[in-house]
Amino acid sequence: MGRQPCCDKLGVKKGPWTTEEDKKLINFILTNGQCCWRAVPKLAGLRRCGKSCRLRWTNYLRPDLKRGLLTEAEEQLVIDLHARLGNRWSKIASRLPGRTDNEIKNHWNTHIKKKLLKIGIDPVTHEPLNKQVSSQESSSAEENFPPKANNDEVLNSDENSSTSPAENSSSCEDSILMDSICSDESIINTLWFDETLLNDALWDIAPKADNINNNDVGLPNWEDNCAWLLECQDFGIHDFGINCFSEIELNALQQTIGVEEKRH
DNA sequence: AATTCAGTCAACCGCGGGGAC
């Protein structure tokens, strides 16, 4: 019989989201918060499936998202995490605040994969494509490869099983890569151990006084993201329906607009 | 200028996990 469709296919719109739909979704979530996604389209007046709404929100509209290409440090972190976790993009994404699994997956497939292949590393196994590497070299590379054993303890046993790290690098470029990864160890450890980063509550819709500037780990702040929303979308805050913003949010948005105007 | 090709990324699809009953 097969599974029931996630929503009534009739009358459900597909394809790229329009500005109007984005506005409706943002307005709804800022007003009501995230609730049952299945109910969101109906309540928000959207002819979309709940899944599509969730995806649009989590991958594109969320105010805590960083925009733009992954930084060098983030890229190295992704490589390291992929070596440990495999294609578990959501797990990887949870270690990179402000990045989505979709974004990381896309970046992996379009950029990192090629990069690794170029320097002779199999992007699946993280082992050198040329297996003729002396054990000496591999052991020296291993010494440098983070995280250390104690980090592995954090992982579930099944997370260890998938692949081994790119441990046998031999080329100069490989060692540069390794050095780069090692230099990011502090970042990796911070992200690895700081479970608070994984807490969804970190990004509250309404900015609280003490988290507006809480950007120590690269979390985008509320203003930055509002700036993005206002810059990159063809609509302003008034289009959202002013009522959906609290006074604090409005102040933040207005400050942002002011800053942005000064910049340009 | 027109066409082709490759790269990028937003969005969709199907599946599995987990909670509720």
Added chain:
DNA sequence: GGTCCCCGCGGTTGACTGAAT
């Protein structure tokens, strides 16, 4: 324990864009 429902995940697709011819 079985079934249903919802959510989230990972793989894949296809539209769009810019470069190359």
